[in-house]
Amino acid sequence: MKLPNTVIRYARETLRDLVALPSVSAEGRALPQAAQKVKELLEELGLRAEIHPTPGAPVVYAEGSGKGPILLFYNHYDVQPADPLELWESDPFTMTERNGHWYARGISDDKGELVSRLAALKWFIEEHGRLPFGVKFVIEGEEEVGSPNLEAYVREHKDRLKADAVIWEFGSVDTAGRPLVYCGLKGIVAVELRVRTAAYDLHSSLGAVVQNPIYRLSAALASLRDNDGRVLIEGFYDQVRPLSEAEERSLEAIPDESEQVAALYGVKEFLGRAKGVEFYRRLAAEPVVNINGFHSGYGGPGSKTVLPAEAFAKLDFRLVPNQEPSEVVELLRRHLDKHGFNDVEVVTLEAGEHPARSDLEATWVKQTVEALRETYGSEPIVHLSSGGSGPMYPFTHYLGTPVVSIGISYPGSRVHSPNENIRIADFERGVAAIKRALEKFAGL
Amino acid sequence: MKLPNTVIRYARETLRDLVALPSVSAEGRALPQAAQKVKELLEELGLRAEIHPTPGAPVVYAEGSGKGPILLFYNHYDVQPADPLELWESDPFTMTERNGHWYARGISDDKGELVSRLAALKWFIEEHGRLPFGVKFVIEGEEEVGSPNLEAYVREHKDRLKADAVIWEFGSVDTAGRPLVYCGLKGIVAVELRVRTAAYDLHSSLGAVVQNPIYRLSAALASLRDNDGRVLIEGFYDQVRPLSEAEERSLEAIPDESEQVAALYGVKEFLGRAKGVEFYRRLAAEPVVNINGFHSGYGGPGSKTVLPAEAFAKLDFRLVPNQEPSEVVELLRRHLDKHGFNDVEVVTLEAGEHPARSDLEATWVKQTVEALRETYGSEPIVHLSSGGSGPMYPFTHYLGTPVVSIGISYPGSRVHSPNENIRIADFERGVAAIKRALEKFAGL
The missing domain is CATH 3.30.70.360 (Alpha-Beta Plaits)
Structure with missing residues (x-):
């Protein structure tokens, strides 16, 4: 599943342009410019894109392509502040390649993830001529400040956003390189x-x-x-x-990495001496x-x-x-x-976010797992939920849609920290996995 | 007992100069300068003053005047840090007069107290021509950081420091304006x-x-x-x-001001709903x-x-x-x-300080009480101990001397806090009371 050169070049150039826009939501920087750029990228892929104002930063919405089942992508174009600047080894808003990694603020969270999806769609179209299913995008600009307007947005547009499956904003391999699937958020x-x-x-x-x-x-x-x-x-x-x-079965299937995690964090023992199933529970x-x-x-x-x-x-x-x-x-x-x-x-301090989980037996979860297995050649690890939080609930609740989270990052991505980075090999495999998931979704 | 203008002017100018030196012991600021200034002030009163080094800030020691019984003053030239600076209404190291108050860091604790004693001695000498008794001063520069070197200093110099009575560094009236005498420290x-x-x-x-x-x-x-x-x-x-x-009798003799104190501090009720004897106990x-x-x-x-x-x-x-x-x-x-x-x-954090208490029936305690009674025209309130701490133990222990604490502050002095202040009227009465105590000590 080697990426065509056209796809690699497209991804690299698109990502370079996108991270150059310092769209820091906490500082209100460059958000309209980033929204406009994202709208143009979606239009280049043949989708109808619109910029929807909210009381905060606008949502970029897009839809298009074939009839049949609809896949909705949730991503965000805003990023965390770059400070402390002095800890960056290269400019946070200039994509820099070193030792097989790309460095920049947002290179993982979430511009890298977004571009991986655009690249997968481009590749799919190049290979299959067209998208035989419907595609929608909801790309907000306030995820890093708690998505204060997203629940109302989804509620208001729930008919238009109707979909059969959702791909969530991020994803990662584990420390051993195995692909992870998250099916919920706290x-x-x-x-x-x-x-x-x-x-x-x-x-x-x-x-x-x-x-x-x-x-x-x-x-x-x-x-x-x-x-x-x-x-x-x-x-x-x-x-x-x-x-x-x-x-329960999904918890039991997770390889126990709790000892490695304890060593990484410098923790003597976990609460309740938890390990294995109890740790992941x-x-x-x-x-x-x-x-x-x-x-x-x-x-x-x-x-x-x-x-x-x-x-x-x-x-x-x-x-x-x-x-x-x-x-x-x-x-x-x-x-x-x-x-x-x-x-x-x-x-x-904040209105809060509801927990959300997808049914692990949903077809979309199974299709995603199969796509990862075929792409990575190893057994994907399914997590019923991340320990983290985010605005997944409006999608599972108002759209009634299963949501899975897969992507292109790794445990060393330093999300929210200086020297945020991804490994180029992870990125390429992540694009391939998403393209394969699209094919599963299309019944190919 | 109105203070002569010479004494008032002396006190005001001396205090202004002294608080301008930011002698914050916790920050190691301006301590040698403050010690030198204090040494000069003691010399101006005709005493022989010396600066005695310690492993920390130096002690200013002075002695002089007549034979007979010896009165030792304990004070300190260091102050607490001034932060949080933004809560001060005027610069902490500039003596500022507002509505009959003087404001500055150390204006009460302990530079105001020290200057009140110098002023009382000056007045005594102006009125009586000379001091008919011996005077000693021990003025340290580390009281606000726990007096880590004072116990060793007193032990080492216990023969030279020999005295018949000690006046401790601070004192106050209560909320009703009655004079207080403290005979111990925690x-x-x-x-x-x-x-x-x-x-x-x-x-x-x-x-x-x-x-x-x-x-x-x-x-x-x-x-x-x-x-x-x-x-x-x-x-x-x-x-x-x-x-x-x-x-026990001294506790019972204290008028119950716990309600006024609660109002002053903005406290709804005291621990264990204490009031009266229980509050003071x-x-x-x-x-x-x-x-x-x-x-x-x-x-x-x-x-x-x-x-x-x-x-x-x-x-x-x-x-x-x-x-x-x-x-x-x-x-x-x-x-x-x-x-x-x-x-x-x-x-x-610090080696700590032992608790200390004087015998409430000692002559020096009784002389002090009489001096206060005559100066204030109301019955002094004798406290067996302050709730605060300080290096009193070396004096009661190595010198075997009764120690009383009287002075010029009031419950709103905000010692250790922003806007530390004294009332000028308290200051003047405090000077008069100390002069009267000196006269009692001299048998006048």
Whole structure:
């Protein structure tokens, strides 16, 4: 399955042009230009493309080609900020080749992934003359800032977006080079907890009579989970849907790489000493509360005998079907009140995202797995869900469509970090796998 | 007892010059300059002053004047850091007058107190022609970083420092304007607790399997005390000496200002709903653990889905006779190990200070009380101990001298905080009270 030179050249030039646009959504940079460029790329492939405004960055929508089943691609044209710039070995907005890798901000997430799909379509058309099925694209410009307008967009356009299958924005091989398929994403809701015990910081000798906000917040946080990570909020697990047999089987089929992962992260042992099935179950199928930050009082060198007036912590909950982000915040509030923490304020930081999962027995999942097996010559590893989050729910919910995530990245891609990169060989194999999946979808 | 204009002008100009030197011991700033300035001020009063090096900042020592009983002043020329700078309404190192207050870092703690004593001596000499008793000064430059070299200094110079009475570095009126006398200080030991759970920060989705250092540290902190402030470390109270009858009586004689204090600090209720005798007992006679700071992970706007690799907290223990600082650290370590927190590292930040108390029935205590009564026209309130700490123990222990603490501050002085200030009227009355105490000491 060697890529034709025309496809390789097309991909390289298209990717070079696309990463040169610094479309950083958090900084509001170059978003209309990137949307326009993406629209032109879709039109070059013979699709009808439109730029749909939203309250934030516009969505690039496209549709076209043959009748029959419809495949929808979800991608995004925005990227993470490039800083810290000094840690980049080459300019983040200039695609640079070194030792068989391409480097640039967005070279993986998500411009590389997007271009791999365009290249696969181009190749398919060159080889088969035309697309014998329908194609749609939803390419947003706010994924890196939490997709605040995407759910409303999908809901509003759900008839027009109707499709039989969705390919999600990203994908990767594992450390051993085996292809991965993700069939779901966890939901997320992020909150801040705040405690104030006095009007201003006091001398720490007053800690004999004045409550300490760090103690209060620590006690509140300690009450949320046990040492193994089990969440102690009453009702937290009530809406969790048990795994299907197919989902259980998928966990058992994952080769246990937990020891290698522990070594990579410098972790002595995982929560609950999890490994194997239990390790992957926690990552994919267990909801969890995570504390992202805690700040209060003095943090400099040595000691400062201060009694801080306030403390805050930032948390995210990672959710699984059928947990509701807003309900989890309510349960948290109820838990805090019940345990005497009514002095702990809860502020929701983002509206949150629902968890989403595709049926592992859907034809589209099976077609994808077959395409990967044939392309890579090794058994694909199917994950019922990533441990991460994203706006997959509007697609599974409003369109009722199975969604799979496959792509061109690898565990060293440094997504969101300096020196983001992909391996060119991964890219080429990823294009071939997507083209093969399109053929399966077309019944070829 | 109106201050002569010469004394007021002297005090104002001296204080202005002294606070302009940013002698922040924690940052090692301007300490030799401040020591030199203080030495010159003592010499201007006719004392023989010397700068004595220590392994840290030097001690300014002075002695002189008449024979007979000797009064020793303990003060310090160093100050706390000024940050957070943005909360200051005027430059911290420029003495600024607003609405009858003087503002600056150190205007109370301890440069204002030091200058009040120099002014009292100047006034005494102007009025009586000479000092009919001996005077000594020990003015260190490391009080705000725990006086790491003072105990050794006093021990080494204990013959030269011999005195009959000591005036301690600070003092205050209460919220009703009544003069306070403190006859002791709590001990202190400061530690840092640290937890590390991974080699570097990870994506928060990995919180499903990787331990969270904020959770571990929160749980450890929550285990140290109960919600009323009672310390739960086994053996923590074993060495606490019961109060004498005179000490118990002193607690009962304190007018209950706990409500006014609560209003001043913006506190709804005190720990254990303490008020009256119980409020003052906690402040003066109960040991306590206080958390000064907690820092880990993301603290900026909105949310960032990070799993931090490490967390740390800073604590101080306030101790009462006869607790030993080093023994308390050992008990803390034992407590953490016993409760499964052997992943929590304990680092002692400072060697600590022993608690110290003077005999409430000593003549010097009674003379001070009389001086205050005559100056303020109201009954002084005697506290067996401040809730704060300081290096009083070397003086009571090696010199065997009663120590009293009186001075020029008020409960709103915001010591160690932005907008540190004193009321000018308090300052003037404080100078008068010290001059009157000198007269009592001289038998005048």
